[in-house]
Amino acid sequence: MTERILLLTGHLAYPRLIKTMNSLGPTPFAWKVFDIGVKVAALMTEAIILRRVPRPLDADRIILPGRCRADLDALSRELGAKVERGPDEVADLPAYFGRGGRAPDLSGYDIRIFSEIVDASGVSIDDILRRAEKMRADGADVIDLGALPDTPFPNLEDCVRALKAAGHKVSVDSANAEELERGAAAGADFLLSLTDATLDIARKYPVTPILIPQPHSDLQSLVRLAEKAHNEDIPFIVDPILDPIHFGFGASLARYIEARRLMPEVEMMMGTGNLTELTEADTSGITAMLLGLCSELHIRNVLVVQVSPHTRRTVAEHDAARRLMFAARSDDALPKGYGAGLAQVHDLKPFPTPPPEIAERAADVRDSNYRIEVADDGIHLYNRGGHHVARDAMALFPHLAVKGDDAHAFYLGTELMKAELAFKLGKRYVQDEPLDFGVATESAEEDLTRLRDMGHTLRAKAET
Numbered sequence: 349m350t351e352r353i354l355l356l357t358g359h360l361a362y363p364r365l366i367k368t369m370n371s372l373g374p375t376p377f378a379w380k381v382f383d384i385g386v387k388v389a390a391l392m393t394e395a396i397i398l399r400r401v402p403r404p405l406d407a408d409r410i411i412l413p414g415r416c417r418a419d420l421d422a423l424s425r426e427l428g429a430k431v432e433r434g435p436d437e438v439a440d441l442p443a444y445f446g447r448g449g450r451a452p453d454l455s456g457y458d459i460r461i462f463s464e465i466v467d468a469s470g471v472s473i474d475d476i477l478r479r480a481e482k483m484r485a486d487g488a489d490v491i492d493l494g495a496l497p498d499t500p501f502p503n504l505e506d507c508v509r510a511l512k513a514a515g516h517k518v519s520v521d522s523a524n525a526e527e528l529e530r531g532a533a534a535g536a537d538f539l540l541s542l543t544d545a546t547l548d549i550a551r552k553y554p555v556t557p558i559l560i561p562q563p564h565s566d567l568q569s570l571v572r573l574a575e576k577a578h579n580e581d582i583p584f585i586v587d588p589i590l591d592p593i594h595f596g597f598g599a600s601l602a603r604y605i606e607a608r609r610l611m612p613e614v615e616m617m618m619g620t621g622n623l624t625e626l627t628e629a630d631t632s633g634i635t636a637m638l639l640g641l642c643s644e645l646h647i648r649n650v651l652v653v654q655v656s657p658h659t660r661r662t663v664a665e666h667d668a669a670r671r672l673m674f675a676a677r678s679d680d681a682l683p684k685g686y687g688a689g690l691a692q693v694h695d696l697k698p699f700p701t702p703p704p705e706i707a708e709r710a711a712d713v714r715d716s717n718y719r720i721e722v723a724d725d726g727i728h729l730y731n732r733g734g735h736h737v738a739r740d741a742m743a744l745f746p747h748l749a750v751k752g753d754d755a756h757a758f759y760l761g762t763e764l765m766k767a768e769l770a771f772k773l774g775k776r777y778v779q780d781e782p783l784d785f786g787v788a789t790e791s792a793e794e795d796l797t798r799l800r801d802m803g804h805t806l807r808a809k810a811e812t
Contacts, residue, residue: 350376350377350378351376351377351378351408351409352377352378352379352380352406352407352408352409353377353378353379353380353407353408353409353410353411354379354380354381354382354401354405354406354407354409354410354411354429355369355379355380355381355382355410355411355434356381356382356384356392356397356401356410356411356412356413356416357381357382357383357384357389357413358383358384358385358386358387358388358389358391358392358413359383359385359386359387359388360387360388360709361388361389361413361438362381362383364438364705365381365438365441366381368438368439368441368442369381369441371442372441372442372445375445380406380407382401382402384396384397384400384401385400389412389413389414389415389416390415390416390417392412392413392416392418393417393418394418394419394422394423397412397418397423398423398426398427401427405427405428405429407429408429408430409429409430409431409432410423410427410429410430410431410432411431411432411433411434412431412432412433412434413433413434413436414433414434414435414436414437415436416433418431420432420433436778437700437776437778438700439697439700439701440697440700443685443687452675452685452686452687453675454668454671454672454675454686454688455671456671456674456675456678457667457670457671457674458648458670458674459639459642459643459647459648459649459650459666459670459673459674460489460490460648460649460650461487461488461489461490461650461652461663461666461667461670462488462489462490462491462492462519462538462540462617462649462650462651462652463483463486463488463490463491463492463652463654463663464492464493464494464521464621464651464652464653464654465479465480465491465492465493465494466494466496466653466655467494467496468493468494468495468501468507469494469495469496469499469500469501469504470496470499473503473506473507473510476491476493476507476510476511477510477511477514480511480514480516481514483654483663484516486661486663486664486667487663487664487666487667487668487670488652488663489517490516490517490518490519490537490538491511491516491517491518491519492518492519492520492521492538492540492651493507493508493511493518493519493520493521493531493536494521494522495520495521495522495523495524495527497523501522501527504520504527504530504531504534505530505531505533505534508520508531508534508535508536509534509535512535517537517538518531518535518536518537518538519536519537519538519539519540519558520532520536520538520539520540521540521541521651522540525545525546525549528542528546528549529549529552529553532549532550532552532553532555533553536555537555537556538555538556538557538558538585539555539556539557539558540558540587540651541557541558541559541560541587542557542558542559542560543559543560543561543562543573544562544569544572544573544576545562547559547573547576547577547582550577550582550584551580551582556583556584556585557577557582557584557585558584558585558586558587558617558649559573559574559577559584559585559586559587560586560587560588560589561573561588561589564589565596565599565603567588567603567606567607567610570586570588570607571607571610571611573586574586574611574614578614584614584615585614585615585616585617585649586607586611586614586615586616586617587616587617587618587619587651588600588603588604588607588616589603589619590604590618590619590620590622590623590638591622592622592623592626592627593623593626593627597622597623601641604616604618604641604645604647605645608645608646608647615648615649616645616646616647616648616649617647617649617650617651618638618641618642618647618649618650618651619650619651619653620634620635620638620650620651620652620653620662620666621651621652621653623638624652624653624659624662625653625655625656625659628658630658630692630693630788631658631659631661631662631665632665632690632691632692632786632787632788633690635662635665635666635669635690636665636669636672636683636690638650638669639666639669639670639672639673640669640673640683642670642673643670643673643674643676643677650666650670652666661787661788661789661790664787665690665787665788667787668688668689668690668786668787669688669690671688672686672688672690675688688786688787689786689787689788690786690787691786692785692786692787692788693773693775693785693788694773694774694775695774695775695776695784697776698722698770698773698774698775698776699722699723699724699774699776700776701721701723702723702724703723703724703725703728703737706721706723706728706730706735707735709730710728710730710735711735713730713731713732714732715731715732716731716732716733716749717731718730718731718748718760719731719779720760720763720764720767720777720779721767721777721779722767722770722771722777725737726738726739726771727739727740727741727744727764727767727768727771729744729747729748729764733747733749734747739771740768741761741764741765741767741768744764748760763779763780766782766783769783770783
């Protein structure tokens, strides 16, 4: 049977929603749009939906606007149909329905993230546990304790045990054979990195070694070492080693490709830090490219370093990239249209509303509240007093009638500056919402089952 979808909306968005849904042409589902009787979607509540949705329900699935705050599970139970939250913007509905009528699923991945604490030998156990918890929250699966050359690591065993007690998988990363063995004896799950000279450690302890070539450009030495570990029933991961740009980067990429050809079934690792840390460029694109290569070559382990200030979100970016690549590969598709949060500086569709449509809305406004929108021609500011467009925020100052209302003036100043940034960068702007920089910034979890607290401007007025 054809799936029946009911889209709920408010007065203002109703005409656009009908037009957008009609623009989809023939769909594999039947759809209807219902105006729930509020002006904007943000005012749509759970109680209003339950009171006003027509019964008996003629729908298998109900889609709410993205900014609607409601308990989806409770609504699904009460209405007897699956209720889900759609995109924030009507303009994004075609993409939302582009994959069989379902939003992209980014829950799956098959790449394990090792996140390194590079200076672990000089960090207190409490600090290591704090960092590890943050790394795990960002997506790390294994906490890698990095030892520094010629630097004692007296509390190595205590660090391993503390991390294990906190529920972490642990790897020890050292060029010192004694430290590697101490880590293995303390219960580490992985050792980075073993050569033919140190493979004996993996024979003595239940640990998975990451094997590297010696010297590091000698792929055949890695193949021989992998064969030896395989013949001795030692579980292992191989790392052909990724070199930085201008210091063997191209050759190292070829080495990974050749390693996969020679060892089609082995587990493999790529350390991405030589690119993310040592290239003066935003890390999201670098990470996406490298994890795309990992996805093609079925490299299912990555070692991530997050030290330089510009790499502060690299673990989270690797988590987003592995989910993006897994979803695209599963769909046999390009890694495009999944919204994984790696397009951070410039949005794919920054200006969803054309200027004529904004002008049409502005002409209907009958109150003094200022609305701000951004289109490809600039920043739009309008209320009943007029509709003004400018390419920088200060040019709109003469049109603001907020004398004596400090809180409102401050609010409009911050919103207009945000709008100017969105216009200049090519980002999606929504009044009263933060700019979306994907996983480049941390975002607090928001309770989508309840309305938001009073905003800054209203609080300021309430306090005066």
